[in-house]
Amino acid sequence: MTRLEARLWLAQRATALVLAVCVMVHLATILYAVRSGLSAEAILGRTRGQWGWAIFYGAFVLAASVHGAIGLRTIAREWLGWRHGSGVAATLLCVALALLGWRAVAAVVMS
């Protein structure tokens, strides 16, 4: 238990670092991209076949999934008293968030 708690804390800290960078880049991209209007065509034109963006958003999705799931696990344990189920639920949520996010990334890069 001791090692798990320490590792989850470290994972949440590390993903927070990744998220801080990703969110800044994401916001800057939005500000830049909407200058020429916001259309599906413009977005896909920028992302299609761009493997750099795929890697960037793939990492963003992974960091958000891990970070969010650890936080929700803590909330479930503290507020709902979920001692045993919280780890399994958080793992499932993490996997679901990552799969859905990667699917979205794949959709705009590979379509």
Next chain:
Amino acid sequence: MALAPLQVDVWRGREDGGFQRFEVPRQPSQTVLDVVTYIQRHLDTALSYRFACRVGMCGSCAMMVNGRPRWTCRTHVDKVSEGGLVQLAPLANFPVVKDLVADMREFFDKWARAGGQFVPGATRQDAFAVVDPASAKRREADAGIECIGCGVCYAACDVVAWKPDYLGPAALNRAWTLENDVRDQGGSGRRAAVASDAGCHACHTLMSCTEHCPKHLSPTRAIAGLKRATWRIALGDEE
């Protein structure tokens, strides 16, 4: 001109008790502990409360004063009365023994669970340890060493309220002072103890402990230090 008497609502009984109103004459520079003592000596001798030193050293007189945990011997009535009214209750997050007396057993048991005991490494044959007061570790230990164990931080901590097995700010502050004591040999065992499910990682850095500590210590800083110190456990270098 004489000051108007103070209206004091005092908790009576155990958890299922209630407030009882007393009227206490005002004095200049009167402390909240003076008020409680007046009630016990002149109005109701059955009132139970705890104190010893009266000068902010022993940590035994802490209570909830108008909803905030405070050391009552160093709290002036002038500073806390609201419209001539003061409400006194036993410390929050502690079981109630009777009236204003909180049960401190669990609080101090948690100090032990957090590895709060000094673990010596030298024998009586060894020379005295020479510790440079200006060294970084000693300064870190000194920053938290003046804790008087009053329980104010524990009563102020929301995480303790939500998660009753959380070790709490005072116990973790103690662990941090020992982590920085170069004479102490309890390091890895203590780090494992404070990295438990109910240990330092449960702290959400709400800083109520630091806000309320009458000695102006920062258990929040100590807990942040413990989180950093447990990296070695996370990376598997330490059990």
